[in-house]
Amino acid sequence: MAQAIPSEYLAIDRKARAMMVCDGVGLRDPEERVKDFEDVLIPLQAECAQIHASRCIHCPDPAACVVACPVHNDIPSAMWLIEQGDFLAAARLYQENSSLPEICSRVCPHDALCQGSCVHIKHDEPVLTGALEAFVLDYARQFGDVSIPVGEPSGKHVAIVGAGPAGLSCAEQLVRKGHAVTIFEAMPDAGGLLIYGIPNFKLPKGVVFDKVADLERAGVKFVFNTKIGKDKTIDELLATDFDAVFVGIGSQVDAPLKAEGVDLPGVYQATEFLIRTNVKNELLPPGLEPITYVGRKVVVIGGGDTAADALRSALRLGAEEVTCLYRRTEREMPGGKKDRQMAREEGAKYQFLTQPVRFIANQDGQLAAVECLRMELGEPDESGRRRPVPVEGSNFIVEADVAVLALGYWPDPLIGKTTPDLETHNWGLIVADRETGATTRLGVYAGGDAVTGPDLVVTAMIAGRKAAAGIDEYLRS
Numbered sequence: 001m002a003q004a005i006p007s008e009y010l011a012i013d014r015k016a017r018a019m020m021v022c023d024g025v026g027l028r029d030p031e032e033r034v035k036d037f038e039d040v041l042i043p044l045q046a047e048c049a050q051i052h053a054s055r056c057i058h059c060p061d062p063a064a065c066v067v068a069c070p071v072h073n074d075i076p077s078a079m080w081l082i083e084q085g086d087f088l089a090a091a092r093l094y095q096e097n098s099s100l101p102e103i104c105s106r107v108c109p110h111d112a113l114c115q116g117s118c119v120h121i122k123h124d125e126p127v128l129t130g131a132l133e134a135f136v137l138d139y140a141r142q143f144g145d146v147s148i149p150v151g152e153p154s155g156k157h158v159a160i161v162g163a164g165p166a167g168l169s170c171a172e173q174l175v176r177k178g179h180a181v182t183i184f185e186a187m188p189d190a191g192g193l194l195i196y197g198i199p200n201f202k203l204p205k206g207v208v209f210d211k212v213a214d215l216e217r218a219g220v221k222f223v224f225n226t227k228i229g230k231d232k233t234i235d236e237l238l239a240t241d242f243d244a245v246f247v248g249i250g251s252q253v254d255a256p257l258k259a260e261g262v263d264l265p266g267v268y269q270a271t272e273f274l275i276r277t278n279v280k281n282e283l284l285p286p287g288l289e290p291i292t293y294v295g296r297k298v299v300v301i302g303g304g305d306t307a308a309d310a311l312r313s314a315l316r317l318g319a320e321e322v323t324c325l326y327r328r329t330e331r332e333m334p335g336g337k338k339d340r341q342m343a344r345e346e347g348a349k350y351q352f353l354t355q356p357v358r359f360i361a362n363q364d365g366q367l368a369a370v371e372c373l374r375m376e377l378g379e380p381d382e383s384g385r386r387r388p389v390p391v392e393g394s395n396f397i398v399e400a401d402v403a404v405l406a407l408g409y410w411p412d413p414l415i416g417k418t419t420p421d422l423e424t425h426n427w428g429l430i431v432a433d434r435e436t437g438a439t440t441r442l443g444v445y446a447g448g449d450a451v452t453g454p455d456l457v458v459t460a461m462i463a464g465r466k467a468a469a470g471i472d473e474y475l476r477s
């Protein structure tokens, strides 16, 4: 542990700590928060953070929360430091293992990771490790030093393709090792899905912009509106200024739905819908306009976190009836419970065992309704979940002014197709060593959703860091 906790203190104190009750993390009232796109969390105050942190009973090593955390943050020590009021030391502890602690603390599925393994959960709320991490990182930005230490210049230059969590984390680690870094990004700004996906009410965009500014101050250069594989190839990057390349392009192609009328005006893919409802006009890619009106009735098709984000965005745009249509039951839903609960609190409805089969236009050619089929669950499929089977003749109509398709994501095969000797599989995912990020092409590394398929911010961040270590070793060898 980074901070020695006096053992006699803990021995007397564990029971008392275990008895402390918690009133949970502060969320804005659903009726109020649904009127805007601002953060739903009420920031913790210092004294309140200290009280919350003091609920940690400091389980014997290895504490379950540390094991469950994908970066194995030393959470008990951080709780101890917060309890003592040493917020800057706690922030430094989180920064040791993570390049994006201010972001992961907000978007990690804590209920399935650190908080889900907290011993308190048997009787009460877990220790609020996510909110406490966010608190100390905000505190450090306000009162401490969050600058990225830059290493002695190595004379090497690395190109990063994609400014999402994987690319940003790789850049952060490379500049620490003294390598010059240029990030090429297809969109008009940095952040990947942190900006062009996850809504502001879950992750305030200012938190991401601050991180990007830290990287720019550390010397990272950004080249926007540049699609590698189209505007420039990886071969061209390696033949000109760059000694190595990291590919962190994510997995952002919307999975299609084959149904009559799917191209009608009023039917959106989730990516486009979330970008146009959540990103300011000046950051939108050319040709995309903000969506400010979604009519009275919105349906969202799918069962993941993207579906919950689309439901909650539609409610914030004033839709009166917002319904999620999902072909299995709640038990099989891939999305997190927490997001679903917040969507329900804000007014979203869920209709299970429902499969859209046709999108129906009104006389103006706009979407007016969705024809659906009732489903029942059959035998488990290859994913282990019970397969939805249509109930013949069960067709029914759901009225809708807007429908959003949130059916999952596929990789973009462009880089694989335009880079000789770069092996891909599963419709374009890049084959890479999970420990070093090395691909089948010498000098080219990859990580994040582009390698794993759609996953989490924290796993993309870890992959970016591991690849930076792999690239450093390659450049020095």
Ligand SMILES: Cc1cc2nc3c(=O)[nH]c(=O)nc-3n(C[C@H](O)[C@H](O)[C@H](O)COP(=O)(O)OP(=O)(O)OC[C@H]3O[C@@H](n4cnc5c(N)ncnc54)[C@H](O)[C@@H]3O)c2cc1C
Pocket: 107, 108, 109, 161, 162, 163, 164, 165, 166, 167, 184, 185, 186, 187, 191, 192, 193, 194, 197, 198, 199, 202, 226, 227, 228, 229, 248, 249, 250, 251, 252, 274, 305, 306, 309, 412, 414, 415, 447, 448, 449, 450, 454, 455, 456, 457, 458, 460
């Ligand atoms: C709506 C939504 C909500 C989510 N919510 C959560 C959540 O709450 N918690 C969580 O942990 N995870 C969440 N995720 C998943 C998480 O956002 C991703 O796993 C993570 O962003 C992947 O990081 P990445 O860097 O691999 O890719 P991305 O974030 O996808 O970034 C890839 C970047 O590469 C750029 N790019 C692509 N192709 C090229 C090219 N050829 N040339 C140049 N640039 C290119 C893209 O424009 C993008 O900026 C969510 C995902 C979505 C879609």
